[in-house]
Amino acid sequence: MLEKEILNFERTAIVGIVTQNQNEEKLTEYLDELEFLTFTAGGEVIKRFWQKMDKPNPKTFLGTGKIDEIHHYVKENNISTLIFDDELSPSQQKNISRIIDCKILDRTNLILDIFAQRAETSYARTQVELAQCQYLLPRLSGLWTHLERQKGGIGMRGPGETEIETDRRIVRDRISLLKEKIKTIDKQMAIQRSNRGAMVRVALVGYTNVGKSTLMNAIGKSEVFVENKLFATLDTTVRKVVIKNLPFLLSDTVGFIRKLPTQLVESFKSTLDEVREADLLLHVVDISHPDFEDHIASVNQILQDIKANDKPTIMVFNKIDSYKHLTIAEDDLMTEKTPRHYTLSEWKSTWMNRVGAENALFISATNKENFEEFRERVYEAVRQIHITRFPYNKFLYPDYKDVEEKDSDE
Incomplete structure (x- = not known):
């Protein structure tokens, strides 16, 4: 059963960088966690990539040579999803997608996807959908360039599937609607807690x-x-x-x-x-x-x-x-x-x-x-x-009677 499940996992590769604030040992810890996140979301990590940099490349996150290396590996090994350990800017995600022909996700996108899978109640689904819409809004223009290969799989559950063909105005309206819905539920939850x-x-x-x-x-x-x-x-x-x-x-x-x-x-x-x-x-x-x-x-x-x-x-x-x-x-x-x-x-x-x-x-x-x-x-x-x-609870505190008698005497 487990072997059958693994066969259905998406083939993925994960990416991270070593910087002045994040040494190689720390990166290994983060990539281990990212691999577990990927497994939780339904992916199998085939390869890890990393590069030493002073700071991420503002255009493609990684250097040109490393991006080309990943591009060839993805093409030759049938990798369907590439996941970055750090959050990508909308422009970085767009630029990488133009070079590498697969789904490009970051850690935030992956966590949001896991939350979308795990949400059971209407309230949790509403919370996750709001978070996904807020993440998706600045990335709409980038996503439109490769919609066909983004359908289904890791990172595109919930509003990633239902809202992808909308424009910014509709997504903003959806965000406003979800916020109002959450406000209503928040009031109900507050009443429940007070009760x-x-x-x-x-x-x-x-x-x-x-x-x-x-x-x-x-x-x-x-x-x-x-x-x-x-x-x-x-x-x-x-x-x-x-x-x-x-x-x-x-x-x-x-x-x-x-x-x-x-x-x-x-x-x-x-x-x-x-x-x-x-x-x-x-x-x-x-x-x-x-x-x-x-x-x-x-x-x-x-x-x-x-x-x-x-x-x-x-x-x-x-x-x-x-x-x-x-x-x-x-x-x-x-x-x-x-x-x-x-x-x-x-x-x-x-x-x-x-x-x-x-x-x-x-x-x-x-x-x-x-x-x-x-x-x-x-x-x-x-x-x-x-x-x-409850300082005078008889049931919990046997000394209650003594305290009461002392108070009455006074």
Whole structure:
């Protein structure tokens, strides 16, 4: 079945550049992620291209020689899609398309396409369509030169198919209509959130594919879709969860990613409102991923962008069952011990010291390893918030009667 699925994948090549701000090691990390994004969208990466440059060529992103090399490779190896790791300007996309006879996409276009595939609800589809229209508008003139080979496949789902034959005026009208529709839904969502009362709200945040939905299912006993692909969950899911005798609301939000398109941040405002209005954040991290520190930094940056970086946060390092560390030979004195060589116990010590013992946890959501400590930690954090909100709750706080009698005596 898997072999049959791979045979149906589009043959793609991916492209990146090494600059003063992005060395070869960092580019390799980004291209690895771009390859996973491509697989998620339905493509198979056949070849990687990269070039060292001070800055991207304003006309064709890459140098003339590299563009010619890619052109010949695409022609000789039946490559249908070429994907650039950085966002291309409309003129760059147009110029490259004139030279290379295949679909030309960038990272933003690819992420938007994955969102279009994953959107299940009417609201999510509206948000994605708005983001795609905003991305498409300045590129219409360029796309018209090669419409026939752009039909179907990676990067052309949703409005990429339905709006491609329209002019700028119609797309602008569509954008206005979608914005009004989202405003209406935003009001409905705000009312729904206000109707939840004063219950403590906890939001799962983190990089895409770190196990948030698996953790949601394990805690809330819900059936949130889980798959080992990027952006498996797009629609926000909210569940009432009870730990011991304490109820609270738990929301599973869309995963973040490096170079997240600005169009998506704007379109998914209400989805991100679940994070903004949360009382407690559970920042889930895939500790088995070699670049998890970069993932943490990316998530923290987005939280800062949406003004949610000052909330109480518990760092939940997930997938300890998949954690592997590199060993260093005792006689290899020239090898510097980097974070990638740390053992799990060393990581625990490092992170416990850095963020505070009360704010870091190491679990496996799949195997429910160390799950009791996780539940206890979440319970205590929610309870502290609950006490400030409901200071005289008899059911939760046995000392309630004493407090009440003391108040009456006074």
